Amino acid sequence: MQMQETLRGHTIHFKNAPRIIATGSIAGPKECAGIAGASVDRALDDDMFGESTFEKAECKMLSYAIDSAICNAGLDRERIDVLFSGDLLNQIISASFAARDFAIPFLGVYSACSTMSESIMLAAAMVNAGYVKNAVAATGSHFASAERQYRYPLEQGTTRPPQSQWTVTGAGACVISDRGEGIRIANATMGQVVDYGVTDVNNMGAAMAPACAHTIIRHFRDTDTGPEDYDLILSGDLGALGSRLLKDLCWEKGYDISQNHADCGEIIYDVVEDEFQGGSGAGCSAVIFNSYVMSKLRGKLFKRVLFAATGALLSTVSSGQGESIPCISHAVELRA
């Protein structure tokens, strides 16, 4: 059923059908060995990307993805009215420093690993309202910068527990426009913070699954749809364990998503060593969405996709002070 209102529940309906007219993506060697390898704009053989620090490499990847998306759209930079971006590093320095390379308005967002869908939602909202003509949504992450910020110095060689995930080295961006050919953004469901009390910072999948279930179910109810209406229900970076929890949580509420669910974290790697549950990080859903999934949407192999990236809103300080992990998931609905 088509929604008539602009807002229903937590879901915004975009009447003017803003479109993703182009994407840009880049990923490291480990990531490109997986399903995204064939469809990224650039596959790196060296995850330092010619830079002297991990953080600078992360920033350069993000900048590359943004630039690629703009080029792929056939636009000059001056035609881009606003950039929405954020990342996992403290004070979102990758996004801010990448934005320095582009003399365009920049609105920084933070939603951990759900930054991709929050950025797309806000960019689509700005385009749909007629405020801007072309907006870019972008994010990325880097395994090494995330490890040393959130966990341990790599040099220490700390053992990773089996419930952990591997932060993706990569970035993705898309251009959202009020005209042109592209994938329509039909609806967006704003997430709210959900916290089931998980305190294990190595078990992000378990922490984030309830927030993802909350948003997906909210989306179904707000739009009078069900799992069968979507060719793909794509969660962010729950990993293998988190994906099982998500399916269980949805099933408990009467929605069986098992037939058409995939998780960016679960599918990004051919898990062979210590990726364990799969990929994570803001770059995980950014890379999978802006390369693999968008190529399938463009080829009409998927006609209707619900993309619900997921974010764990913790910091080393909050965990150190004994807090549990508040999580969130924002969803956007795409139509070929």
Add this chain to the structure above:
Amino acid sequence: MQMQETLRGHTIHFKNAPRIIATGSIAGPKECAGIAGASVDRALDDDMFGESTFEKAECKMLSYAIDSAICNAGLDRERIDVLFSGDLLNQIISASFAARDFAIPFLGVYSACSTMSESIMLAAAMVNAGYVKNAVAATGSHFASAERQYRYPLEQGTTRPPQSQWTVTGAGACVISDRGEGIRIANATMGQVVDYGVTDVNNMGAAMAPACAHTIIRHFRDTDTGPEDYDLILSGDLGALGSRLLKDLCWEKGYDISQNHADCGEIIYDVVEDEFQGGSGAGCSAVIFNSYVMSKLRGKLFKRVLFAATGALLSTVSSGQGESIPCISHAVELRA
């Protein structure tokens, strides 16, 4: 001159005049000794606010400000459609944990000390477009949590240089609505990253002044206005030195803002000891705007105000890696 278009340059014109119908604010004892003391909703005598850590106190203040704003608007929490918030702490934990207290959609933003104006801009954009009826914009900061995150442990008693500013302990929030009596948000100018190469992390005023000048001048040009059209041009937290630089930079471009400019950082404290250049932090403009300035707007002592909060988008990592400080300023125009 009234703008006819929705977007002109970097400035969005809000045709439907979203309104700030209520505000909430809270500040620490040092802050309440200054001009904001008389108009905050709650003046703390203890900046720990009954909590065991600085970060928890910061989060509780933010939560208090949001709750106050909603109560002052006479609304139930269920009537709030979305919360825009962010803060200075790594991974914006104050905002995320405050959002956990409210079962409403949450969109995290990060723009350092310009978070207040970015949040207001996005909330107004959502309300003006008809996506939501009531939105909250909020941010805050805490002197002690900022010092230990960005600078040194307080216990170390490190001497502060004379160009430094004092991070404000306080939080502010406002409810933006599509109906009711209130202060109209007429226009919003999106800032872009400006970096003049300043590397002194103690001299935020000098780093941020060019970004602020860029946005203010952009606003004047986009709206065909000049300094004389505003009762108050309120910059974020440039402090005394940064404010002088801002006035010089605007003057060089042909705009003399000296007659009606004030800076939240410069006016918040009666500088008596080591606040030096004045206040800073996301809470600085949040407190001044949501208490003192809004009370003057409500009393029609100011009829037209340009509020350009300013943010320094650095992190300890970026500075440690020798980067200069990219800065940004977003502006919103308010009419009584």
